[in-house]
Every structure is written in C-alpha cells, then in structure tokens.
Amino acid sequence: AQSVTQLDSHVSVSEGTPVLLRCNYSSSYSPSLFWYVQHPNKGLQLLLKYTSAATLVKGINGFEAEFKKSETSFHLTKPSAHMSDAAEYFCVVSAGGGKLIFGQGTELSVKP
C-alpha cells in the first residue's frame, strides 16, 4: 500500500533563509510523487511532480525536490524563502487507479 509521511507539521523560517519540508513515502512500486501548496482560503496548486524521470525535480516559484529511492524520501526545498511562500504544503503519492494519497501537511511560516 502507498503512504506518505510529512515529518514536520509546522516549519518556521526567516525571510531569505532556506526552506526544507520533509516527506517520506512508502510504495510497493515506483511511485509518482507530488508537492501541492494551499494558500489560505485558496485552492490547491501543483508545485512539482516526480514521475520516474530526473530525480531532481524543479517546480514553480523556485521550489525543487529530490527523489531518493534509497531513503524513500522526497523532500521539498527552496534556497531563499519569501513572505508569499507562507502556506500549507502537502506531499502526495499516487495510489493507482488515478487516486492520490495526501500527507498530513506542513504549515510553513515565514518571518520578516
């Protein structure tokens, strides 16, 4: 069965410092993995996706994630946080039949 675990429920960084949001996955086959972002009172937006091509995936707004099979991880990073990055971030794994399984979410706060 597929599952994802987001290791931090809340991350706080200062503006201009790096962001690291951690995600571990479990899958019985080579998975598709995604990061979605949800800003307050707004819909879900796809940040980036891994679908068995390059292990380092670049997304929108300067975010990237690295698929590490040996560590079953798909951590999300950004070199320099911006105030507008404050939001809820979800790590997501494909579960077959078109279904997605969401992690519990990580709330990112950015301090000025």
Add this chain to the structure above:
Amino acid sequence: SAVISQKPSRDICQRGTSLTIQCQVDSQVTMMFWYRQQPGQSLTLIATANQGSEATYESGFVIDKFPISRPNLTFSTLTVSNMSPEDSSIYLCSVPAGGTNEQFFGPGTRLTVL
C-alpha cells in the same frame, strides 16, 4: 490544464438537512474525484465518480451519506446528507491531468453545519 468550478463556494447549514455540491469541468473527463478536508486536516478521498457507473467509495464513506451523481463527462454532484457539525469541512472535486497521475482541483466548497 482543466478549469474546474464548484457551487456553492460556501454554505452554512442546519443539522439534519442535506446539501448538494456541484462540480463543473471545462473538458470531458472519465474520472472525477471528491475529497473532504476537515478543519486543520489533510485531504481524504471520499469517492471516485465515473460516468455511466456507480461511484466507488473509500473506506469509511458510504453512498447513503454521500450520494454522488455523474450525469455526463463534465459534471458531477456530491450530496452531504443528514448533516451534523462533524460534516463541517471543505469539499473538493478534482480531475486527472491527461497522461499523468496528477490532478487538477476545484476551488472547494466550505461547509459549516450548525
């Protein structure tokens, strides 16, 4: 990318009543998905709605509580029946992006049950 709209965007309802949420997509899709996001929680899949067949419900969700219609390839409804305060959530529909496993999400319907 698909453009998805949901109606209503939000509603406040009394316990014991039912609310039907509509999801409209700007292109034809075989599958549509309905999710629930309880306050402060992640998204949980309620069911998969295929046109021309009964919806497939996930564990913990039943048709009597969440009946779904899928009359054509661009539209679906989710009804939340006999509501209680525990049904207060954001309900989202989504559709697959062609050729990949990603999904496009609607803006959600924020439901408050008093």
